[in-house]
Structures are given as C-alpha cells and as structure tokens.
Amino acid sequence: MTILVACVGTGKGTWLHVAKLIRESDWEQIYLITNQFGKENFKIEKPNTTYILVNETQHIPEMTELIKKELDGKIFGDAAVNLVSGEGKEHMAVLAALLKVGAGIRLVAVTTDGVKEI
Numbered sequence: 001m002t003i004l005v006a007c008v009g010t011g012k013g014t015w016l017h018v019a020k021l022i023r024e025s026d027w028e029q030i031y032l033i034t035n036q037f038g039k040e041n042f043k044i045e046k047p048n049t050t051y052i053l054v055n056e057t058q059h060i061p062e063m064t065e066l067i068k069k070e071l072d073g074k075i076f077g078d079a080a081v082n083l084v085s086g087e088g089k090e091h092m093a094v095l096a097a098l099l100k101v102g103a104g105i106r107l108v109a110v111t112t113d114g115v116k117e118i
Contacts (some may be wrong), residue, residue, distance in 0.1 A: 006069070006092060007086030008034035008042045008083035014085035015042055020110045021082055022046060029074070031087045033067060033094055038056060056106075059093050067097035072116065080117075 004027045006018050022044050030049040038058065039051045052070045054063050056079060079098060083091045098105055107118050 003029045003031070003075055004031065004082065005031045005075075005079050005094060006082040007084075008032045008038040009090065010035070010037060012018065013029075017026040017110055018042070018082065018085045020045060021108065021115060022049075024110060025080075025115045026073030027080075029098050031071065031074075033090060054090060054093070056087070056089070060089055060096070063090065063093035064096040064100070067093055068100050071097055071103070072101050075101055078106050080108040081105050082108055084109060 002024070004025070006021065008015060008018055027046070027048065030046055031052055032038070032042070032049060033052050033054060035054060035056055037105070039053060052067055054066060058066070081094065081098065083094065095105065109114055109118050
C-alpha cells in the first residue's frame with residue numbers, strides 16, 4: 001500500500017477525479033491538501049484520511065512549511081501524488097514540502113484503465 005497526497009482545490013470538476021482516485025485504490029494513508037471550504041464540503045468515506053488546511057492567501061514558503069510540518073515523519077519512501085485539483089501555488093508548496101521531508105514522488109491519476117502512475 002502507498003500513501004496518497006492530493007490537492008483538493010475549488011476548481012470545477014476536479015473533485016470527482018480525486019474522489020475516484022481515492023475510491024479506486026487501497027491507500028495506506030491519505031493526505032488531502034485543501035482549504036476550509038474543501039474540508040467542509042469534500043466528503044470521503046475513508047478513515048485513514050487527514051486534511052491539511054492551507055490558506056490560499058499564504059505565500060508559497062509559508063504554505064510549504066505548514067505542509068512540511070504536517071507530513072514530517074509520516075512519509076517514508078515514495079508518495080503517490082495527484083495535483084489535478086488546486087492551483088499552481090498549492091502544487092508548488094506540496095512538491096516542495098514532500099521533497100523537504102525526503103519523500104520520493106510518483107505522480108498518479110485516474111485513467112480509463114484505473115489508477116495509473118504517469
């Protein structure tokens with residue numbers, strides 16, 4: 001099993017992709033990077049899900065440090081990463097935080113053939 005780190009932004013249509021990604025694989029742990037709105041409205045029925053709340057008004061270094069603190073000591077080896085949802089600023093912060101905690105990154109997405117590494 002693998003750890004999943006995914007952004008849940010406010011863009012139209014992207015939540016369905018993230019929800020399918022979560023449902024279609026057996027994830028050891030799921031970390032969703034989102035804001036308060038995402039936490040309140042993106043409901044997923046997985047007990048091993050942790051929401052990491054960011055504020056879209058934060059600068060990238062602040063956002064990176066917040067995510068890093070939440071992930072530090074929790075990821076060993078590779079993490080599956082999905083950035084379909086969210087914005088570039090959040091994506092930069094997620095990638096920077098993962099690299100700073102020493103995680104390897106495998107980009108994953110839902111395809112017509114199921115969840116695939118891309």
